[in-house]
Amino acid sequence: xxxxxxxxxxxxxxxxxxxxxxxxxxxxxxxxxxxxxxxxxxxxxxxxxxxxxxxxxxxxxxxxxxxxxxxxxxxxxxxxxxxxxxxxxxxxxxxxxxxxxxxxxxxxxxxxxxxxxxxxxxxxxxxxxxxxxxxxxxxxxxxxxxxxxxxxxxxxxxxxxxxxxxxxxxxxxxxxxxxxxxxxxxxxxxxxxxxxxxxxxxxxxxxxxxxxxxxxxxxxxxxxxxxxxxxxxxxxxxxxxxxxxxxxxxxxxxxxxxxxxxxxxxxxxxxxxxxxxxxxxxxxxxxxxxxxxxxxxxxxxxxxxxxxxxxxxxxxxxxxxxxxxxxxxxxxxxxxxxxxxxxxxxxxxxxxxxxxxxxxxxxxxxxxxxxxxxxxxxxxxxxxxxxxxxxxxxxxxxxxxxxxxxxxxxxxxxxxxxxxxxxxxxxxxxxxxxxxxxxxxxxxxxxxxxxxxxxxxxxxxxxxxxxxxxxxxxxxxxxxxxxxxxxxxxxxxxxxxx
Numbered sequence: 001x002x003x004x005x006x007x008x009x010x011x012x013x014x015x016x017x018x019x020x021x022x023x024x025x026x027x028x029x030x031x032x033x034x035x036x037x038x039x040x041x042x043x044x045x046x047x048x049x050x051x052x053x054x055x056x057x058x059x060x061x062x063x064x065x066x067x068x069x070x071x072x073x074x075x076x077x078x079x080x081x082x083x084x085x086x087x088x089x090x091x092x093x094x095x096x097x098x099x100x101x102x103x104x105x106x107x108x109x110x111x112x113x114x115x116x117x118x119x120x121x122x123x124x125x126x127x128x129x130x131x132x133x134x135x136x137x138x139x140x141x142x143x144x145x146x147x148x149x150x151x152x153x154x155x156x157x158x159x160x161x162x163x164x165x166x167x168x169x170x171x172x173x174x175x176x177x178x179x180x181x182x183x184x185x186x187x188x189x190x191x192x193x194x195x196x197x198x199x200x201x202x203x204x205x206x207x208x209x210x211x212x213x214x215x216x217x218x219x220x221x222x223x224x225x226x227x228x229x230x231x232x233x234x235x236x237x238x239x240x241x242x243x244x245x246x247x248x249x250x251x252x253x254x255x256x257x258x259x260x261x262x263x264x265x266x267x268x269x270x271x272x273x274x275x276x277x278x279x280x281x282x283x284x285x286x287x288x289x290x291x292x293x294x295x296x297x298x299x300x301x302x303x304x305x306x307x308x309x310x311x312x313x314x315x316x317x318x319x320x321x322x323x324x325x326x327x328x329x330x331x332x333x334x335x336x337x338x339x340x341x342x343x344x345x346x347x348x349x350x351x352x353x354x355x356x357x358x359x360x361x362x363x364x365x366x367x368x369x370x371x372x373x374x375x376x377x378x379x380x381x382x383x384x385x386x387x388x389x390x391x392x393x394x395x396x397x398x399x400x401x402x403x404x405x406x407x408x409x410x411x412x413x414x415x416x417x418x419x420x421x422x423x424x425x426x427x428x429x430x431x432x433x434x435x436x437x438x439x440x441x442x443x444x445x446x447x448x449x450x451x452x453x454x455x456x457x458x459x460x461x462x463x464x465x466x467x468x469x470x471x472x473x474x475x476x477x478x479x480x481x482x483x484x485x486x487x488x489x490x491x492x493x494x495x496x497x498x
Contacts, residue, residue, distance in 0.1 A: 105411050
């Protein structure tokens with residue numbers, strides 16, 4: 001079945017409810033149509049008919065429907081139990097924790113900072129790196145940008161640091177980064193760093209324009225940079241779940257355009273050109289408890305990078321003193337990079353970087369992945385472009401080159417692996433999930449024969465395995481190659497990664 005939701009949060013929520021009930025009733029396939037950009041609130045199938053949609057237009061839209069799968073823990077009791085029992089032992093035993101960040105992520109000034117500070121803190125190097133990049137993007141401001149399809153993308157990033165427990169040293173890593181940027185721009189720390197996401201109106205007021213309210217002028221904010229810190233992001237998710245709260249759509253507007261408005265008489269405040277970045281901290285258990293299906297389906301979750309973090313080491317006596325001379329050098333060079341970034345406008349890529357982007361990377365990043373994992377990673381291409389621009393700006397460049405793109409891809413791979421660990425990437429096809437678990441353990445790939453004999457010990461029919469492989473290929477999660485053997489060509493399968 002395919003569900004056509006009304007184009008608003010209520011419509012998305014209702015579509016999720018219908019999908020869940022259909023799943024509980026035993027529906028074999030459930031898809032939900034995406035909300036189309038530019039359509040008014042509440043737009044639905046009747047409006048499409050009124051607009052004179054042709055069968056071809058309707059067919060194209062229906063082809064864009066995305067598979068729906070329940071959140072972890074939301075399966076009805078007993079659903080899929082027999083299949084799970086038969087396949088569960090076939091998956092390889094492995095730690096689902098993401099592999100460490102690739103060395104390419106530590107290119108340039110950001111990497112130097114992490115390598116210098118890392119030995120003196122229990123913080124995860126990934127936490128130091130991503131918060132450094134988020135802070136740099138916020139301090140750099142709104143001038144640097146890149147354009148795709150007439151839409152400007154700026155350097156503001158949203159990230160959530162997800163620990164197994166509250167002892168992952170997420171806050172410690174943030175303090176180290178904030179102290180560094182406070183030395184460069186103390187006014188930014190005093191005026192542009194805040195916490196307390198409680199409503200869309202409150203967030204908008206923090207970066208408001210001049211507005212007349214009840215005949216009186218409410219002066220606007222001159223510096224529209226705003227870094228919002230949420231050490232208890234579970235509270236934000238709790239607030240978002242309240243009926244009528246406008247925080248979720250306002251946060252989405254902040255990531256998309258920076259133009260925040262609610263078109264109601266009771267809320268005349270507007271904010272244009274806002275440059276909002278968000279750093280949140282939460283445990284995995286809290287996240288899965290609070291994250292409703294609506295927030296993953298409406299695009300809230302995929303505007304964030306999700307980073308799985310844990311303590312890197314134990315320092316019972318605390319870290320030893322940093323090399324202040326070396327730290328001063330980083331402060332000076334970071335100041336110079338920010339000064340250069342303030343003068344950058346539209347950014348581009350070198351031809352070498354474009355070649356890499358166009359020859360496979362863009363297709364991989366923009367593939368439609370089924371399930372919750374696909375929903376929370378659905379803005380991969382935009383996230384990678386923003387990250388690549390940040391690395392370029394740190395090198396005093398307004399043009400993204402190959403090393404900057406490679407660094408961005410390394411960060412994205414860690415974010416993608418983190419999302420897989422946090423949310424899971426089950427497809428609701430146990431054979432497909434088992435195959436993917438083995439492909440991740442086989443960088444040299446697996447032949448179809450190896451999948452049949454070694455993965456399933458011939459306990460699955462060729463038809464079931466073919467359907468599972470087709471699902472993975474269609475979802476862009478796995479790819480196949482023909483291998484010449486001297487006889488009939490063999491078929492080899494690989495995990496797809498950016």
